[in-house]
Amino acid sequence: xxxxxxxxxxxxxxxxxxxxxxxxxxxxxxxxxxxxxxxxxxxxxxxxxxxxxxxxxxxxxxxxxxxxxxxxxxxxxxxxxxxxxxxxxxxxxxxxxxxxxxxxxxxxxxxxxxxxxxxxxxxxxxxxxxxxxxxxxxxxxxxxxxxxxxxxxxxxxxxxxxxxxxxxxxxxxxxxxxxxxxxxxxxxxxxxxxxxxxxxxxxxxxxxxx
Numbered sequence: 001x002x003x004x005x006x007x008x009x010x011x012x013x014x015x016x017x018x019x020x021x022x023x024x025x026x027x028x029x030x031x032x033x034x035x036x037x038x039x040x041x042x043x044x045x046x047x048x049x050x051x052x053x054x055x056x057x058x059x060x061x062x063x064x065x066x067x068x069x070x071x072x073x074x075x076x077x078x079x080x081x082x083x084x085x086x087x088x089x090x091x092x093x094x095x096x097x098x099x100x101x102x103x104x105x106x107x108x109x110x111x112x113x114x115x116x117x118x119x120x121x122x123x124x125x126x127x128x129x130x131x132x133x134x135x136x137x138x139x140x141x142x143x144x145x146x147x148x149x150x151x152x153x154x155x156x157x158x159x160x161x162x163x164x165x166x167x168x169x170x171x172x173x174x175x176x177x178x179x180x181x182x183x184x185x186x187x188x189x190x191x192x193x194x195x196x197x198x199x200x201x202x203x204x205x206x207x208x209x210x
Contacts, residue, residue: 008045009195012038016191020184032073036066038191042198049205054094058201061090065194077174078133084167085137088144091197095147095156098204102150108157109149112164116142119168126175134171141167148197153204159196166190 015038023031043062049055064087071080102109120135127134141164148160166189173182 012041012191012195015041016187020187028074032070035069035073039066039069039194042194046198046202049202050209052205054097054201054205054208057090057094057097058198061087061094062194062198063087064090078130081133081137085140088137088140088163091160092140092144092147094201095144095151095153095160098151098153099147100150100152105149105157108161109146112142112145112149112161115164115168116145119171122176123171127171128175130175134175137167138171153200155200155203156197159193159200162189162196163193166193 015034019031019034019037023034026034039062043059043066046055046058046062064083068080068083068087071077071083116138120138123134123138124131145157145160145164148156151157166186169179169182169186169189173179173186179185
């Protein structure tokens, strides 16, 4: 899957950078709006492909992602986590629609499962009263990653892995220890993950339309 440097990529990158630079010095309402601009742009690109079951599935995942973005930005962690749980469930069920084989790329699948087990152990010991909702989310995002890994949609495994990395930084920074430049690491990897996932699914939609 190639991601050429075109106007779409440049605008997406500019909107992501705008949030990262401006958010710390803007009112919370404005920073929440800036935060979802890149995902709104991806939603526009998805809608442009035409309305069908696959694009609607993708748009719902993006909708709940935006809900999670706003809720986390205003400090509502559990509702934000719940919204992202729904987004990951939608992504996972979308990839299951294009399931090829559970044995496909099994080495990557084992790596994802192993990393999730390690994170579950860490969260169980460090997340305190939040351990159950955090581990529930971890199970769902692992399902999303494994579903992407066995999907025949090219490139989504990379997007899923970057998404898992982003959420792992959130969990470590919140519950275990302060991560240097956490905000930038989290948001850059999150935006990259969404861009890769959406670009790959859009390409699949276009391929099916031919």
